[in-house]
Amino acid sequence: MSKIITDVVCPFCGTLCDDLEVTVSDDGKKLIDVSNACAIGAMKFLHSQADDRLTKPRMRNEDGSWRDVSYEEAADFSAKMLANSKKPLMYGWSSTNCEAQSVGSTIGELIGAQMDNTATVCHGTTLIAVQDVGVPSCTLGEVKNRADMIIYWGGNPAHAHPRHMSRYSMYPRGFFTAKGHRGRTLVVVDPRDTDSASIADIHLKVEQGRDYELLSALRVAFRGEVLPDVVAGIPKEKIYEVAEKMKKARFGVIFFGMGVTQTLSKNHNIDIAIQVTRDLNEYTKFSIMPMRGHYNVTGSGEVWGWQFGFPFCVDLSRGFARYNPGESSSNDLLVRGEVDSVFVIGSDPGAHFPFGSVKKMNEIPCVCVDPHITPTTVVADLHVPVAFVGVEVGGCAYRMDSVPIETHKVVDAPEGMITDEEFLNMVLERLQKIKGV
């Protein structure tokens, strides 16, 4: 027999869908099926059941091969590595729960670590812009119930956040949006003909890297001032048309992605996107929201926000929290050779950092806490597989609109496996002994 667990929260992207149904065996040990999830979310649940999954920590031998070790040995190694480092980097934190992030912060304070999360290669520039100019935002519930104009700028939700449009932005029928998608206008700004752009009412095919110009042109158009014939590849007539539609919307939202955060101009692209939103509030109600990637990258920023005052790139090496992206950011620290060990948890910098940074990680001691075999494990000296948060252990996660949602455990982890939080607590205990606190 099997049973169905409802209202399960998906631990893949920042949309944090909370309507999944998961079929598990009667004894709660086997996950059989997942419904309501997108293809990526379903795969995340099902992969936890893979036969070839690692269930024991493994340590690198001198010849490069691996040997199994106990969690105790793994915690000993991690604690010694961190205690012996002058400037350790503790990176990742976005694919784990806030409880584990909090224990990690305690460790970081104790050893004076550089703490950074995946925002550093995702929406870090957004965080800088928000600190510079503020952010008029809202919750996804408000979008569902009120928004009649949806703009995806430099993002492709059909691929990166597959249920975002159906749950919150375009398709749901809300309190003031009873017509669903027929009552909404969708604008996609992207240099490619993406699948999201193909369903848009208006696709502004901006020249790659020229988002700042186009955003600036919109601000000119709002004021009815003169534009050149073409800006960033878009004819001025189109810009005036879109500007007018934005002003006439009842409630609009700009969702933005890596197309603006990762191109040149970086945080300045976001600065001006926020200014566009601010301008529009002279005429109507408009909000702006980053399309956060990892399911709890927002939570990582929240936890550090309340503990240290900064959401990423936190330098604890002086005994108090400093923050200076460009100096205290992972890739800059690695490329300049300023850190002497790396502790990775809930992320895969091996796959998602520029290769020069990965090469530096290989030159220094590296611990990787991750359920999967990843490119990061290629450069790790110790790989600690742990239970999947949101599948085998619950815990708090923050959705992209900063709404905290409690994830659930739906199935037991393989026998003997521990969670991120439990492993971090083991490391913390050992560090407290080493430091005599």
Add this chain to the structure above:
Amino acid sequence: MAEKIELNLISGRTIQQGVSMEAGKEKPAYRDACGIIELNAADIKKLGIWQGTNVRVTSLHGTVVVKAIEGLQKVDEGMGWIPMGPWANRVIDPNTYSTGMPTFKGVKVSVTPEPSGKVLSSLEVIEEGLAL
């Protein structure tokens, strides 16, 4: 064949990248999803190759062999798309311009046919880079 073309490279997520990543980055499906470059049909013609031919992508920052295909989501002539992952990260611009954020989008690259080249797995592409 053997023409060389210059492109503006961008990288990012695809659903195939996401699904295969969650199924295991060490598996061939992840290589098949991300060890590719999506090109405009005109650029494939300029290279004098068929779709599915392996090509070498080179930038100031590195080089990698990937499979050339016509964009599943069309890219314009002069633009290339490699899904985010270790293949793209061999060639993207690591400069953060003091923001912490490497320049993952908008990197000048050259592309040349390399039919005999092998598209490595995600773990191999790291190992190969470390051995250089």
